Amino acid sequence: MTGLPMTDATRAEICVVACAEAFRGDRNLLCNPIGNVPIIGGRLARATFAPEMVYTDTVSSLVAGNYPVGAADSEKVEKAVETYAPYRTIFDIVWSGRRHVLMGASQIDMWGNQNIAAIGGWDKPKAQLLGLRGAPGNLINHTTSYWVPQHSIRSFVPEVDVVSGPGYDRMRELGAPGNRFHEVRRVVSNLGVFDFDTPDRRMRIRSLHLGVTLDEVKDNTGFELAMDATQDEVAVTRLPTGEELQLIREVLDPNNLRDRELPA
Numbered sequence: 145m146t147g148l149p150m151t152d153a154t155r156a157e158i159c160v161v162a163c164a165e166a167f168r169g170d171r172n173l174l175c176n177p178i179g180n181v182p183i184i185g186g187r188l189a190r191a192t193f194a195p196e197m198v199y200t201d202t203v204s205s206l207v208a209g210n211y212p213v214g215a216a217d218s219e220k221v222e223k224a225v226e227t228y229a230p231y232r233t234i235f236d237i238v239w240s241g242r243r244h245v246l247m248g249a250s251q252i253d254m255w256g257n258q259n260i261a262a263i264g265g266w267d268k269p270k271a272q273l274l275g276l277r278g279a280p281g282n283l284i285n286h287t288t289s290y291w292v293p294q295h296s297i298r299s300f301v302p303e304v305d306v307v308s309g310p311g312y313d314r315m316r317e318l319g320a321p322g323n324r325f326h327e328v329r330r331v332v333s334n335l336g337v338f339d340f341d342t343p344d345r346r347m348r349i350r351s352l353h354l355g356v357t358l359d360e361v362k363d364n365t366g367f368e369l370a371m372d373a374t375q376d377e378v379a380v381t382r383l384p385t386g387e388e389l390q391l392i393r394e395v396l397d398p399n400n401l402r403d404r405e406l407p408a
Contacts, residue, residue, distance in 0.1 A: 184401075264305055
């Protein structure tokens with residue numbers, strides 16, 4: 145095993161590491177990844193640079209251990225459970241701002257408004273999606289990041305059809321103290337990593353994955369992305385180390401479920 149970056153990493157493996165990095169420093173938060181790539185990323189963070197991370201996997205169990213995503217071995221899964229947290233406990237954590245969820249977004253705009261409810265508007269949708277689910281409560285109460293496996297002008301849009309989770313423009317309208325826990329930390333897509341660390345809280349390019357060009361990202365984004373004024377070249381997303389690749393390929397995702405979330 146090696147700590148050096150490995151250039152033979154696949155796009156999915158780079159995305160796993162980007163999701164893991166989104167949880168860096170969250171020692172006082174309950175981390176909750178949703179989806180194969182985010183879950184593998186959460187387990188990778190716990191297994192490497194964040195051993196103190198408190199991590200919930202799926203519903204109400206706080207887990208440890210390096211077992212494969214989608215594992216059907218009940219004995220292995222039970223051994224990984226540290227404790228159980230019923231919904232009443234989860235809601236207490238949510239309302240106190242002590243959670244970081246990494247979830248999906250069918251649409252997202254430049255301010256971080258997210259849609260997982262419907263395409264075409266709530267009054268006459270063209271397609272019904274998951275519904276609002278817990279997104280409004282997530283965004284207003286604690287840190288949220290997003291995983292978008294297919295970066296396109298259909299997912300990165302000028303304006304979302306339905307606001308499932310409010311972005312920075314809407315939270316400005318709400319004002320303090322309603323937005324004291326609101327933070328959209330990262331957006332990880334199959335093309336790059338994005339954040340909102342700009343003066344006006346508009347989405348910014350943080351890094352592009354290996355082999356992705358700036359023009360490719362611009363052509364697949366329905367709005368203008370912010371860039372650092374002094375940035376001559378966009379940063380490249382951190383590559384997995386040899387140790388991380390071994391964990392991903394042999395321990396955390398031996399059945400390669402990570403590739404199923406990315407476009408062919």
